[in-house]
Amino acid sequence: MEQEPIVLIKYGGNAMLNDELKSAVVANIKKLQESGTKVVLVHGGGPFIKNILKTVGIESEFIGGHRKTTPEALKYIEMALKGEVNSSLVHLLNKAGMRAVGLSGKDGRMVTAVKRYHEVTENGQTERFDLGQVGDVTKVDTRLLKTLLSNNFVPVVTCIASDEAGQDYNVNADMFAGALAGALKAQDYLVLTDVDGLLRDIEDPSSLIQRLTLEELPGLYGSVIKGGMIPKLESCQIALEHGARHARIINGTKPDTIAEVVQSDNHSIGTEICL
Ligand SMILES: Nc1ncnc2c1ncn2[C@@H]1O[C@H](COP(=O)(O)OP(=O)(O)O)[C@@H](O)[C@H]1O
Numbered sequence: 674m675e676q677e678p679i680v681l682i683k684y685g686g687n688a689m690l691n692d693e694l695k696s697a698v699v700a701n702i703k704k705l706q707e708s709g710t711k712v713v714l715v716h717g718g719g720p721f722i723k724n725i726l727k728t729v730g731i732e733s734e735f736i737g738g739h740r741k742t743t744p745e746a747l748k749y750i751e752m753a754l755k756g757e758v759n760s761s762l763v764h765l766l767n768k769a770g771m772r773a774v775g776l777s778g779k780d781g782r783m784v785t786a787v788k789r790y791h792e793v794t795e796n797g798q799t800e801r802f803d804l805g806q807v808g809d810v811t812k813v814d815t816r817l818l819k820t821l822l823s824n825n826f827v828p829v830v831t832c833i834a835s836d837e838a839g840q841d842y843n844v845n846a847d848m849f850a851g852a853l854a855g856a857l858k859a860q861d862y863l864v865l866t867d868v869d870g871l872l873r874d875i876e877d878p879s880s881l882i883q884r885l886t887l888e889e890l891p892g893l894y895g896s897v898i899k900g901g902m903i904p905k906l907e908s909c910q911i912a913l914e915h916g917a918r919h920a921r922i923i924n925g926t927k928p929d930t931i932a933e934v935v936q937s938d939n940h941s942i943g944t945e946i947c948l
């Protein structure tokens with residue numbers, strides 16, 4: 674089992690907006706599984722969270738790429754992620770003949786988090802913003818995932834985790850996935866989104882950046898790397914620094930990209946982030 678490569682796929686809510694998109698991702702996962710690759714699927718579900726919060730009349734805002742989360746909002750966020758998104762992915766993977774197991778970071782105390790604060794430093798002064806029940810991953814126990822993988826189950830994990838005292842947190846799904854990819858020493862960490870990768874100019878799809886080193890990242894935050902791309906790049910850094918071999922941001926709305934990247938190592942797909 675230790676010898677078999679692990680591919681960790683982070684599936685973002687924007688790339689799963691219809692069943693056709695989800696089915697293409699599921700077909701790719703099946704291809705990988707059949708070739709002997711172990712697959713862990715980690716997912717978010719931003720648009721689904723937005724819908725449920727709207728339905729129950731809870732307003733939410735993003736600060737530095739993270740959703741400010743009240744304890745009441747967290748209850749609905751967990752409902753959307755586990756009750757809606759996670760169960761629909763498990764359903765589709767099972768329907769395709771795999772054995773999927775739906776989890777969050779709370780199961781088996783797999784992922785431990787601490788409360789996250791958003792800090793902004795200007796002119797040497799640091800201002801701290803309280804994000805409520807938003808967490809950062811501090812520890813990953815991979816035993817449950819490895820047990821499932823060695824028995825050919827496909828773990829489908831969503832981004833809720835608890836602290837040591839049992840308090841629950843909403844963790845940005847990219848950051849959550851990067852921590853898991855690092856802890857599992859994944860051969861490939863693939864971040865699926867709704868664009869082709871990191872674009873130098875967000876208005877110009879032909880301005881794809883094919884390869885970036887970690888050293889180049891700090892100079893790009895704020896100018897090129899904005900909004901939803903911030904936690905994606907941070908998560909690739911976390912994954913690589915903790916032992917993932919390769920990290921890449923790819924378009925999850927294009928069929929066959931996943932299998933092509935993993936199986937033919939096609940370097941022209943997406944943005945590769947390197948140590
Ligand atoms: N330089 C950039 N290149 C590509 N996308 C960018 C860039 N900067 C910001 N973005 C935004 O990041 C979005 C992807 O992040 P996000 O909406 O959080 O997606 P997901 O739900 O897939 O996690 C893109 O749709 C795009 O609007």
Ligand SMILES: CC(=O)N[C@@H](CCC(=O)OP(=O)(O)O)C(=O)O
Nearest residue numbers: 685686717718719739740845846
């Ligand atoms: C703290 C925080 O921001 N959590 C995210 C978790 C879901 C997520 O990240 O979903 P995507 O992968 O679809 O963006 C949120 O509440 O939206």
